[in-house]
Amino acid sequence: MYEQCPLKYKLCYRDKIKRDVEGVEAFLGTRVHDTLKKCYNDVRLTKVNALDELLSYYDNIWQQNWHNSIIITKKDLTQGHYKALGEKMLETYYKRYAPFDSDITISTEMRVTFSLDDDRYRLMGYIDRLSRAGGDVYQIHDYKTSAYLPSQQDADSDRQLGLYHVGIQKKWPDITHIRLVWHYLAFGEELVSSRSEEAISKLLEDTIRTIDEIEVTDEFNPRESGLCDWCKYPDLCPLRKHFIKVEALPLNEYINEPGVVLVNKYAQLKEEASEINEEIDKVKEAILDYARREGVEVIKGSDRKVRVKFDEKLRFTGKTEDERKQLDDAIKQAGKWMEVSQLDTTLLTRVIENSLWSEELINQVLKYGRIEETSAIYLSKLKDEEK
Numbered sequence: 462m463y464e465q466c467p468l469k470y471k472l473c474y475r476d477k478i479k480r481d482v483e484g485v486e487a488f489l490g491t492r493v494h495d496t497l498k499k500c501y502n503d504v505r506l507t508k509v510n511a512l513d514e515l516l517s518y519y520d521n522i523w524q525q526n527w528h529n530s531i532i533i534t535k536k537d538l539t540q541g542h543y544k545a546l547g548e549k550m551l552e553t554y555y556k557r558y559a560p561f562d563s564d565i566t567i568s569t570e571m572r573v574t575f576s577l578d579d580d581r582y583r584l585m586g587y588i589d590r591l592s593r594a595g596g597d598v599y600q601i602h603d604y605k606t607s608a609y610l611p612s613q614q615d616a617d618s619d620r621q622l623g624l625y626h627v628g629i630q631k632k633w634p635d636i637t638h639i640r641l642v643w644h645y646l647a648f649g650e651e652l653v654s655s656r657s658e659e660a661i662s663k664l665l666e667d668t669i670r671t672i673d674e675i676e677v678t679d680e681f682n683p684r685e686s687g688l689c690d691w692c693k694y695p696d697l698c699p700l701r702k703h704f705i706k707v708e709a710l711p712l713n714e715y716i717n718e719p720g721v722v723l724v725n726k727y728a729q730l731k732e733e734a735s736e737i738n739e740e741i742d743k744v745k746e747a748i749l750d751y752a753r754r755e756g757v758e759v760i761k762g763s764d765r766k767v768r769v770k771f772d773e774k775l776r777f778t779g780k781t782e783d784e785r786k787q788l789d790d791a792i793k794q795a796g797k798w799m800e801v802s803q804l805d806t807t808l809l810t811r812v813i814e815n816s817l818w819s820e821e822l823i824n825q826v827l828k829y830g831r832i833e834e835t836s837a838i839y840l841s842k843l844k845d846e847e848k
């Protein structure tokens with residue numbers, strides 16, 4: 462969550478702000494997980510449910526748990542569509558794996574707690590299902606109900622199941638062969654991966670670095686993405702809270718809300734300015750034509766005059782043009798570079814912000830810099846879903 466949006470992470474895990482709202486996708490995921498848990502728990506007790514029995518169980522837990530704070534963000538979809546989607550996922554899974562005897566289930570919704578190195582980095586997670594397949598191969602299964610099918614490369618670098626791998630090996634050090642299996646239920650697809658010792662060491666290193674970063678940071682900036690539609694904190698987010706505020710207003714109050722008034726005025730003026738600038742360019746062009754045609758350099762108006770200046774200027778290839786490097790090299794080779802070059806402070810700022818130089822040099826350079834507040838306004842059209 463920190464990587465997705467630092468602000469959301471802070472509100473959820475540092476400030477511990479609880480919200481009842483739940484996205485319908487998460488609700489659907491929990492019901493499908495619960496149904497598969499029942500399926501495998503019953504198999505462990507020698508009972509293989511018929512598909513109808515599982516679907517009826519799913520239907521019951523759906524009805525029992527549905528509540529009024531569930532959000533459906535896609536306006537053209539209803540509860541019924543999502544419920545049917547879950548049924549379809551279960552049916553596809555059932556047809557592929559029944560009678561569920563290709564492996565032996567060791568545990569479902571298994572809680573794993575473990576440390577990454579010493580006790581400073583303790584983690585907890587829930588493995589959807591742990592099983593033993595042929596031989597001494599253990600499988601960590603994860604059910605995914607998302608509408609996105611990741612690539613094999615994504616699976617090979619997935620952190621969640623990689624960490625479960627660590628958890629299982631710490632719990633049972635004798636287990637050496639572990640397969641990671643993702644079931645992408647919406648697609649009836651299985652993705653399989655495994656982790657080498659080297660990959661595990663790198664995962665531990667990266668995860669510890671991320672935890673350290675989260676623990677020391679004071680910056681929790683919002684990071685906008687497609688996941689914002691499912692965020693529980695839009696009313697506390699500077700990127701979204703004005704939307705929430707004004708959407709709750711009746712139309713007559715909405716159009717008089719000071720923020721709405723200012724944006725509308727700004728948009729109108731920008732549009733007028735752009736039309737005027739276009740017209741100015743056209744008139745400028747016409748003035749130059751006129752001056753050339755008439756052989757004049759000063760043109761008289763009613764109470765103003767215009768002076769026209771035609772000149773020639775030496776121009777060199779731009780930074781991005783092909784020949785620029787050859788030009789730079791020629792000047793450098795002649796030993797004249799310092800006479801015509803100067804510090805690019807924009808580039809210097811980027812180097813400092815990304816810590817590309819040694820700490821010592823950065824600190825030395827920073828003596829000559831100062832922090833100034835800057836501001837910018839970007840005007841853009843509302844997306845359809847934001848209207």
Ligand code: SF4
Nearest residue numbers: 466683684689692698
């Ligand atoms: S709405 Fe988006 S940017 Fe704002 S806190 Fe939530 S996830 Fe982050």
